[in-house]
Amino acid sequence: EISWNLMIAGCVRHGHSEEALRLLSEMQGMNMKEDKFIFASVLSACSALAALEQGRQVHARIITSGINWDVFLGSSLLDMYAKCGRMDDAVEVFESMPERDDYMWTALITGYVNCGSIEDAYRIFGRIPEQNVVSWNAMISGHVKNGQDEEALTLYCKMQRAGIRADKVTLASVISACVGIKALEQGKQIHAHISKTNCVFDIVVGSALTDMYAKCGSTEHACQLFDEMPERDRISWNTMITVYASCGRISDARRVFDEMQEKN
């Protein structure tokens, strides 16, 4: 029944993972048969909640349902184990899949990164037949998550030398690396590079740059960037309020805060 699929997928997309799992139980209580779309969605919900036990139950149900594995199901399952910190199970899923794709490789990398095993992440990265921008991003942000900002920036250089074009995910990560080591000059260079090659006005990249300028001591650049941004979201507002608040410009912080209230 297609509307169950739509409801469950909708819940997961909007971050209502618990509701998605509740709908699954309801469906199962009515003896309705799940399909591979449902399974992939609810596995994604389990990943978001790091709900290992429910993920395992879904895994068992997939097997008993006799559904054929595909790369969507396989990577969803792998990602569930990885997000639950069960890298042994994640690897077992990976090894048992008849077909592998980029999503599975990246899920493994991220799993190791989140366990703090950057060496294992690199080992996986090196085994990928053809690294794409997402696998590079996973390694770069992996360094940042582990407090290795210099290494993140070094890897970003290597990525460029390998001829992989940075996307907004790459840029947000390397800008964040600049913040960690207060590398204003390097941050400015990245900003200049973005102006030539990418869209400076992506809200995430823009907020990352705003934060970078402020934390590297250039409040005026931060304000200017924020004013130039064509859109705002919760995080960009919060970034700007924090910029002012942390340098003692309380009335400016208040002004931005009020502006935020008006526009929402």
Added chain:
RNA sequence: UUGGAUGGCCUG
């Protein structure tokens, strides 16, 4: 028009 991986602030 149904499913999967990597990104920014604050809490830290």
